[in-house]
Amino acid sequence: MSKRIAGPEIEKLIQLLARVPGLGPRSARRAALHLIKKKDQLLVPLSQAMTSAAENVRVCSRCGNVDTTDPCTVCSDPRRDPATVIVVEDVADLWALERAGALNAGYHVLGGTLSPLDGIGPDQLTIRQLVSRVAEGEIKEVVLAVNATVEGQTTAHYLTDQLSGMDVRVTRLAYGVPVGGELDYLDEGTLSAALRARTAF
Amino acid sequence: MSKRIAGPEIEKLIQLLARVPGLGPRSARRAALHLIKKKDQLLVPLSQAMTSAAENVRVCSRCGNVDTTDPCTVCSDPRRDPATVIVVEDVADLWALERAGALNAGYHVLGGTLSPLDGIGPDQLTIRQLVSRVAEGEIKEVVLAVNATVEGQTTAHYLTDQLSGMDVRVTRLAYGVPVGGELDYLDEGTLSAALRARTAF
Incomplete structure (x- = not known):
């Protein structure tokens, strides 16, 4: 804005809102104004x-x-199967898999992927903690739910190495055509993977 | 979410973020996670x-x-021309016109448009305050910058009536082709208005 049109408290609020993912400078102004108008219903809460x-x-x-608790809500949920743990890169992936709700298992959040060039080695991730959890003996299956990217796959291979020799089954997510996906728009890698992994109809 | 996967503080934060304009339930989760990860840089400030x-x-x-002040930053800015006041429906319109920065004038925010069916008459808007400001004698031009909607135009006509007989020029925003607009995509009303208001090239 060329001239100041509102007090510093409001300008500061707009600046900070603009840094929230999903909001840009323009929608931050709109959001700030909405929050101010709905002060008691929205801004204060x-x-x-x-x-x-x-x-x-x-x-x-x-x-x-x-x-907000440690151990977290997922770890302290007695209804989850303690024999299965799903390994994800990030908390966002945990939340996404929980929305799918397909597997009543525990989780393990790596905190990223191996990336030597960025200085992220095994010690920067929670790999040691995962190996310790498996060594406790209760976990019978580790599902590697990492992203289907080069970094994700590198990390998956490293994890498989670390867990080899332990009494645990290591599995990964299936590759294939996304539900609702149109073949014409899919890349060759996905199509080859889906063909190779074809199942009886 | 079928099962609780995080404590009530985080769920509450997601629910409230989802009510911010520009964010939906999905982006609210993403925003909440980002805020939590950037606790000291973003969430706390x-x-x-x-x-x-x-x-x-x-x-x-x-x-x-x-x-955050009364009178506001705009009203107490001595560099603005006190002879011109721009009448807008909403604070968002004031902010939008200030971004354009075309007129170094004061403002008057109506707080909506006349809408008898919704119970919004002249007393629900700040029309009386506008008339008082004009009656003080310093204002020489009132620019009606209301929306080009039926309600906006009804309100503009009512304001013109109220200000008639006072020593003030009442003007309105020009109608025409938006800058960057393609004629083929414009409605007939805009095109007729632009043709009628054509100017020398």
């Missing part, structure tokens, strides 16, 4: 929720999930 | 900015703008 989250959030020492 | 905005925001008693 949201600022309280943020303060409370900032005070209470911690990383689960067992699985690497973020939550 | 943003919650403080919100608290501060919530405590300090007020409506300018002179022009209806929202700001």
Whole structure:
């Protein structure tokens, strides 16, 4: 803005909102104005929720999930099958898989992928913690739910190496055509993988 | 989510973020996770900015703008021409016109448009305050920058009536082809208006 048109508190709010993913400079202004107009219904509760989250959030020492308790809600849920653990790169992946709700298992959040060029080796991820969890003996299957990228696959291979010789089955997500996907728009890699992994109809 | 995967503080944060314009349920989760990961750089400053905005925001008693001071930053800016006032429906319109920065004038925020069916008459808007400001004698031109909708135009006509007989020029925004607009995609109303208001090249 060329001239100041609002007090510093409002300008600051707009600047910070613009850094929230999903909002840009333009929608940050719109969001700020909406928040100000809905002060009691939205602005005050949201600022309280943020303060409370900032005070209470911690990383689960067992699985690497973020939550307000340690161990986290997922780790302390007695209804989950303790024999299966799904390994994900990031908490966002954990949340995405939980929305799918296909497997009633525990999780392990790596915190990223191996990337030697960026200085991310095994010790920067929670790989040692995963090996310890498996060594406890209760886990019978480790599902590698890492991204289908080069980094994800490198990390998956490293994990398989680390877990070899232990009494645990290591599996990975199936490759194939996404549900609702049109073949014409899919890349050759996905199509070859889907053909190779074809199943009886 | 079928099962709880995070503590109530995080769920609450996601629910409230989903009500911010520009964010939906999906991007609210992404935003919440980003905020949690950037706790010190973003979550804490943003919650403080919100608290501060919530405590300090007020409506300018002179022009209806929202700001942290009363009179607002715009009303108390000595560099603005006090002889011109731009009448807008909403604070968002004020901000939009300020970004354009074309006129160094004051503003008057109506707070909506006349809409008898919704119970919004002249007393629900800041029309009386506008007439008082004009009656003070300093304002020489009132620019009606209301939306080009039926409600906006009805309100503009009502305002013109109220200001008739006072020593003030009432003008409105020009109608025409938006800059960058392609004629083929414009509606007939805009095209006729642009033709009628044609100017020498």
